[in-house]
Amino acid sequence: MNIILLDHIEELGSVGQTVKVKDGYARNYLLPRKLACLATEKNLNFYKGLIEAKQKKLAKAKGAAEIQAQQLSSVILTFNKKSRDQDARLFGSVTNADVAEALAVQGYEFDRRKVSLSEPIKRLGEYSASVRLHPEVTATIKIVVDPEVSSKDGARQ
Numbered sequence: 001m002n003i004i005l006l007d008h009i010e011e012l013g014s015v016g017q018t019v020k021v022k023d024g025y026a027r028n029y030l031l032p033r034k035l036a037c038l039a040t041e042k043n044l045n046f047y048k049g050l051i052e053a054k055q056k057k058l059a060k061a062k063g064a065a066e067i068q069a070q071q072l073s074s075v076i077l078t079f080n081k082k083s084r085d086q087d088a089r090l091f092g093s094v095t096n097a098d099v100a101e102a103l104a105v106q107g108y109e110f111d112r113r114k115v116s117l118s119e120p121i122k123r124l125g126e127y128s129a130s131v132r133l134h135p136e137v138t139a140t141i142k143i144v145v146d147p148e149v150s151s152k153d154g155a156r157q
Contacts, residue, residue, distance in 0.1 A: 001026045002039035004047060008058070008135040009035060015058060016051040058135070065134035068108075072131060072139035077102045080148045083124055094121035094145060099129050103141075121145055 001023045008014045009030075012021070018039045021030065030036040037043045077099060082091045100112040114132045121127050127143040 003030060003036040004039050004043060004051075005036050006047060006050065006054070007035045010135070014135060015054045062134050062136055065137040068133055069137050069139035072108065072133075072141055075103070075106065075108075076142045076144060077106075078144045078146060080146050081124075082148045088124040088147075090122050090124065090145065094127075094143065096129070099141075099143065103131075 002018060002020050003026050005013050005015055005017050005019060013019050026036065026038075031038075037047060079094050079098065079102070081094065083089060084091075094117075096115040096117050097112040099115045099117070100110050103110055103115075110131060116130045116132065117127070121143065124145050124147060127145070128140050129143055131139045131141060133139055
């Protein structure tokens with residue numbers, strides 16, 4: 001089925017593109033959510049103004065996202081986690097939700113789904129994560145996981 005995309009969809013295309021997708025994907029997901037419309041001449045003429053407006057809006061947002069990506073590239077997030085001493089494995093892990101929460105503390109509000117780790121962090125060390133700010137702009141941030149320092153001074157006497 002040929003459709004016209006009304007919104008950017010990762011790994012499918014951007015606003016205004018005509019793409020061919022499976023019928024079920026179009027009927028059950030894209031069309032009910034108003035992410036696409038059928039690729040007919042009537043629909044193309046009807047949605048032409050909407051598509052152009054969205055493309056202009058995305059172009060403006062891209063400029064702002066590039067500036068924010070430069071700011072984020074200097075951010076270093078440090079997590080202090082409990083770990084086993086002999087092999088540096090963490091009790092638990094650092095996930096994309098933890099990274100999004102730490103960024104929110106520093107004043108950067110993101111949905112956790114925009115933060116991408118190659119896999120959950122389960123060992124001490126230095127890692128990187130990417131934050132998708134715009135369909136064409138991604139920022140990379142540095143993550144440092146240090147061992148938690150426990151104070152045993154006042155614990156028992």
